[in-house]
Amino acid sequence: MSGMDFEEIELPAPPMADLPEGVTFDQASIDALFGDASDLMPQKSGLRAVIESRVVNHARLPMLEVVCERMVRSFATSMRNLTSDAIEVSLDEIASVRFGDFMNHVPLPSMLAVFRVPAWQDYGLVTVEASLIYAVVDALLGGRRGAAPRKIEGRGFTTIETTLVSKMIELILREFSTAFEPISPVTMELERIETSPRFAAIAGPSNVASAATFGVDMDGRGGKFTILLPFATLEPVRGKLTQRFMGEKLGGNSTWLNHMRSEILQTEIEISTVLGERQMRLADIQSLAPGQTIAFDVAPDDPLEVRCGGVTLARAQIGRQRNQIAIGIVSTIGKEMPR
Structure with a gap:
């Protein structure tokens, strides 16, 4: 073997199993032979398992649902005035998600509008799907009703499209601010519009946020937009959002408070x-006896x-x-x- 090159050695052909014609292996068969690859992955435990868990535990915010319902009615009226079309707005869902998971599942291309809430000193996010973007642009430019707008693949949004959609986003923020007035008077200001989720990061990937998704139907054309508010942004009004109905006061009403006060003042x-x-x-x-005097200073x-x-x-x-x-x-x- 000293003078023989390894490249000159001929290896025997691997043995082939005699399989019937047309028989192939699927993933289940491969896993049965070699084991599931997920079993070889190290199991997460401790703090990492808690942080990277997909299960998001959160307290319900009943008043946020009321705010979104008010938003549906007012935004539908404002969109009819903006586009002069028959607009139907619906609240699809309100879910608590991790910010990183939400941004990873944003359908692209989309517009991501970062807005600021000065009263809360924090930020929020509005994502608008491409189908709604093209529908709004088509409606504002006088497109035919009932005709689905043509979507052009492989290009970004133009300046005209961004300007027209920004009007709708400003309308969303104005109506959402109005819907929040019974809870806490706030003003939501549009700061910038991005098209890449990388430049719209307003929270950490593991931070929990509340995402409200709305559907907009414009005579057969339309799409969805989502308002994302991190829990850190909602922290100043979290106590009010956890109320079960509008105007609920923690600790009882004034009648019971006045009655309790009057009774306490009469207590002996x-x-x-x-x-x-x-x-x-x-x-x-123990040695004290009657008549003995105790002196105090x-x-x-x-x-x-x-x-x-x-x-x-x-x-x-x-x-x-x-x-x-x-x-x-x-x-x-x-x-x-x-x-």
Whole structure:
């Protein structure tokens, strides 16, 4: 073998199985022979499994659904005035998704409008599908009703298309702001329009966001748009969005509050005035006898503590009024009193 080149060695042909003609292996057969490839992947555990989990646990936001329903009615009227066509708007779904998963599933080409909410000091996102973009452009430029707009593949959106669709996006933000007025008066401002999800990242990939998808039908043509609000953006109004109905107040209504206040003010409590305190050994206490005097380091004019339930309320001086022992408050009752 010393003088033989390895390239000159002829290897025998691999043995072929005698299979009937027309028989092929599918993926299930391959997995049965060699095992499932997913079993070889390392299983995620610990914090990584929690972060990269596809299951999104979230609290329901009932008031956000009410806001979106108000948005459907008002936006349909505004779109009819903009396009002079019969517009039907519907709320398809409201879902909680991770921002990274949502951006990975945005159908391209699409327009991604980044808007800012100054009152909340954060950002949101509006995505508009290509079918709705071409339908709006066709309607605003006087296209025939009932005819589906022609979609041109392999090119980006022109300046005219972006300008026309931006009018619809500004209309979406204005109506969505109006729908939010009963919850919290806000103003949503369009900041920029992007066509690549890479340049529209307003949150981390693992951040949870609420996505409301709306459908727009314009005489057989139209599409969908989605309003995405990260939970970090909704944090200032999360408490109001978790209410079950409009105007719900946490802690009860004013009638019960006034009744509870009046009853508490009529409640009788027992207060005590501490004349003095002294630490003694248990043996000394056991040796006390009737008539024995205990001395305290308190002068007659020193203020005494007024307590209730072991809590110091105020300081007072002891005296006599109408043949009865009385105390006079010398300091106001406040939280700064030592306990």
